Amino acid sequence: MKVTIYHKCILCLILFGSSMLWAQSRFDLEAFSDSTKYGWQDYRERSAYRQDLISRQNMLQLYELEALSVRENFLKSAVVPGWGQFSTKHNTKATVILSLELVAVMGSIYFYDQAMTNHRIYQSATQIEDINNYYSKAQTPYQYSLMMLGFGAVVWAYNLYDVVVSTNEYNADLWQDIVKRRSASPLQVTPAGLELRF
Amino acid sequence: MKFIHNDMISGIRHGLNYGMFLLVLCAMLLGGCEINRLNRAEELYQKQLYAGAIEELDRLIKVGQNGAIITRAELVRSNSYLELGKLALTRQNIPLAIRFFKLANSAPADVELARIYMNLSQQAYREDDKALAMKYLEDITREIPNSTLIPEVMLRRISIFMDEYQDRNSTWEEYKELHDRFPNNTFEIQARNFVLQFIDSKVDYAMILAEQGYHTDALKELFELARYPVVQGENINRLIAEVYQAQAEEFVDAQDYLEADRLFRIVLQYNPGKKAEIDARLEGITSLYIEKGNSLLAEREFDAALIHYNKTFDIIPNYAPALAAIERVRQTRENIARAMQLATEAERLEATQKHADALALLNQAIALDPLPQYRTRAGVMQNLIEAERNPTAFAQRIINEYRGGVLLRRVAAKRAEVLQVHKQNEVRDSGWKILLSTGQYKYEARYDLLTPTDTFLYVWQINLRDRSVIPLNRLSEELMK
Numbered sequence: 001m002k003v004t005i006y007h008k009c010i011l012c013l014i015l016f017g018s019s020m021l022w023a024q025s026r027f028d029l030e031a032f033s034d035s036t037k038y039g040w041q042d043y044r045e046r047s048a049y050r051q052d053l054i055s056r057q058n059m060l061q062l063y064e065l066e067a068l069s070v071r072e073n074f075l076k077s078a079v080v081p082g083w084g085q086f087s088t089k090h091n092t093k094a095t096v097i098l099s100l101e102l103v104a105v106m107g108s109i110y111f112y113d114q115a116m117t118n119h120r121i122y123q124s125a126t127q128i129e130d131i132n133n134y135y136s137k138a139q140t141p142y143q144y145s146l147m148m149l150g151f152g153a154v155v156w157a158y159n160l161y162d163v164v165v166s167t168n169e170y171n172a173d174l175w176q177d178i179v180k181r182r183s184a185s186p187l188q189v190t191p192a193g194l195e196l197r198f
Numbered sequence: 199m200k201f202i203h204n205d206m207i208s209g210i211r212h213g214l215n216y217g218m219f220l221l222v223l224c225a226m227l228l229g230g231c232e233i234n235r236l237n238r239a240e241e242l243y244q245k246q247l248y249a250g251a252i253e254e255l256d257r258l259i260k261v262g263q264n265g266a267i268i269t270r271a272e273l274v275r276s277n278s279y280l281e282l283g284k285l286a287l288t289r290q291n292i293p294l295a296i297r298f299f300k301l302a303n304s305a306p307a308d309v310e311l312a313r314i315y316m317n318l319s320q321q322a323y324r325e326d327d328k329a330l331a332m333k334y335l336e337d338i339t340r341e342i343p344n345s346t347l348i349p350e351v352m353l354r355r356i357s358i359f360m361d362e363y364q365d366r367n368s369t370w371e372e373y374k375e376l377h378d379r380f381p382n383n384t385f386e387i388q389a390r391n392f393v394l395q396f397i398d399s400k401v402d403y404a405m406i407l408a409e410q411g412y413h414t415d416a417l418k419e420l421f422e423l424a425r426y427p428v429v430q431g432e433n434i435n436r437l438i439a440e441v442y443q444a445q446a447e448e449f450v451d452a453q454d455y456l457e458a459d460r461l462f463r464i465v466l467q468y469n470p471g472k473k474a475e476i477d478a479r480l481e482g483i484t485s486l487y488i489e490k491g492n493s494l495l496a497e498r499e500f501d502a503a504l505i506h507y508n509k510t511f512d513i514i515p516n517y518a519p520a521l522a523a524i525e526r527v528r529q530t531r532e533n534i535a536r537a538m539q540l541a542t543e544a545e546r547l548e549a550t551q552k553h554a555d556a557l558a559l560l561n562q563a564i565a566l567d568p569l570p571q572y573r574t575r576a577g578v579m580q581n582l583i584e585a586e587r588n589p590t591a592f593a594q595r596i597i598n599e600y601r602g603g604v605l606l607r608r609v610a611a612k613r614a615e616v617l618q619v620h621k622q623n624e625v626r627d628s629g630w631k632i633l634l635s636t637g638q639y640k641y642e643a644r645y646d647l648l649t650p651t652d653t654f655l656y657v658w659q660i661n662l663r664d665r666s667v668i669p670l671n672r673l674s675e676e677l678m679k
Contacts, residue, residue: 027249029294032249032252033294033297033298033301034297035296035297035300035301037301038301040300040303043340043341046300046303046341049303050303050304053269053272053273053276053303056265056269056272057269057273059266059269060266060269060270063266064266067266070231070233070234164231168231168232168233168263168264171264171266171267172263172264172265174266175264175265175266176265178266179265
């Protein structure tokens with residue numbers, strides 16, 4: 001019996017499921033409901049954590065306004081490689097990706113066109129020598145065309161991978177920036193209201 | 199042609215496989231994204247799989263890089279714990295519910311937690327375990343200070359303080375906080391009944407303090423009572439007025455009329471009904487003001503004296519004795535200033551050896567302002583005048599008058615003592631001799647007694663300027679003792 005990828009996937013799923021079941025059977029409710037498991041030893045520490053969370057929650061709205069959507073950026077880069085990177089302000093990387101993609105696509109088209117030209121001559125050739133000659137002349141650019149297409153695909157794939165990473169990095173940095181701006185601002189929004197620091 | 203077509207078909211197939219691979223890669227990439235992990239956890243939360251959501255969120259919070267997503271994850275986790283707590287509550291698993299609500303650590307969880315504590319407290323109270331009931335109430339006030347149940351909690355605490363422990367101080371402190379934080383709240387109004395049970399004793403205590411002279415402490419107590427609607431404002435104001443009046447009388451006794459006057463006026467603010475009494479008392483104080491002003495004037499405290507004199511006008515406008523006293527202050531100040539001018543002029547004349555003129559000016563200054571230093575300087579001027587007229591006779595007179603003539607008497611006694619031992623002709627007596635000494639206005643007085651066996655040489659230096667006599671040898675010094 002031939003083991004296909006499909007079978008491998010099923011096997012993995014079964015293993016994963018059984019491991020989950022095993023984990024479920026060992027679920028420790030005491031540990032799960034331990035009120036000190038996040039490091040809050042008493043009500044003061046709980047209160048301090050809550051103040052911090054509320055403070056961060058107040059910054060979320062600002063973050064949502066300025067943050068970039070991963071899906072949107074992914075689509076942008078899928079349509080035009082590098083577009084998503086431009087949105088995340090990684091301009092150099094975006095330029096390189098776009099240039100490589102253009103070179104790959106144009107190169108592929110160029111070699112494909114050459115291959116087709118030689119192929120047409122090969123089809124119309126009547127002499128055995130011409131037939132062999134143009135056949136081989138059609139083969140080489142065609143292979144180059146495929147290579148360039150493959151290269152383009154690799155660049156496109158990398159571009160998709162990179163745009164996800166870049167967008168996440170951008171958003172993470174954006175949050176840090178908002179936190180920094182807020183801590184530097186003399187006017188603070190606190191749970192008790194507005195607070196002006198001198 | 200066939201080869202190319204085969205190659206193309208093969209290429210397209212490879213391309214499709216490659217595309218599939220890329221799509222799977224992208225899906226994995228997106229799936230590993232923090233936002234998607236958060237979305238998955240939120241889906242679990244929506245499906246009411248709270249434990250799963252919490253596990254997923256815990257992992258995300260632990261490894262997440264994006265603070266915003268972590269914050270959102272923490273919020274979802276809090277909500278998940280809240281829901282778990284509610285589930286535990288529906289299943290009557292109170293300890294578990296408490297733990298979940300603590301883990302939720304949010305305002306809605308606090309509401310639930312406070313409600314649980316309150317129920318537990320009521321249950322403990324019903325079971326007559328007041329200490330445990332109190333503990334749960336304290337848990338609410340400590341852990342959930344902003345709970346809407348706080349007024350009720352405070353009322354229950356007051357009830358236990360009074361009914362169980364008879365602890366009036368704690369009751370009062372708790373009531374004060376209840377009123378300060380929730381004035382006119384239903385529970386605050388109910389709590390007044392407990393406080394009314396002992397409020398009269400607090401008033402009595404304040405008045406005892408006042409009677410024992412601790413006016414400041416008494417006022418502190420009364421002012422505190424006046425802030426709360428458990429005493430009648432009019433009564434408490436009347437008592438405050440009484441304490442202020444007693445304090446004012448103490449200041450009258452201590453002759454601090456300014457402070458007494460201030461306090462009497464405060465009395466009127468708190469009890470306007472005492473106006474006639476206080477006015478009469480203030481009028482009595484006017485004469486005391488004048489007396490105090492006079493004593494201050496005698497001590498040359500002119501500004502303080504004027505304050506006292508002027509203060510009488512607040513009680514009796516144009517009070518004649520005060521007007522006269524103020525005129526006296528003005529005249530005294532003028533006299534003092536004039537005397538100072540005369541003394542300065544006398545000093546200038548003294549420098550030019552015009553001692554008689556200087557003496558006349560100093561006598562005028564003494565008449566205006568009899569300061570001791572003016573008298574001393576006048577005495578010196580008189581000495582200098584006499585020293586210029588006949589210095590030897592003046593020096594002799596100083597010796598003669600020194601301590602009532604003690605020098606003359608003792609020299610005479612010594613002479614008599616010598617004559618008892620020696621014959622008259624053996625004793626040589628120089629008599630008093632006045633000689634010019636070194637320094638201006640300084641003379642020497644000598645008296646020598648010589649016998650065959652002993653020699654007694656007395657010598658003093660006399661300063662005509664200040665009439666001082668200084669012995670110049672041990673023998674003379676002994677004689678002066």
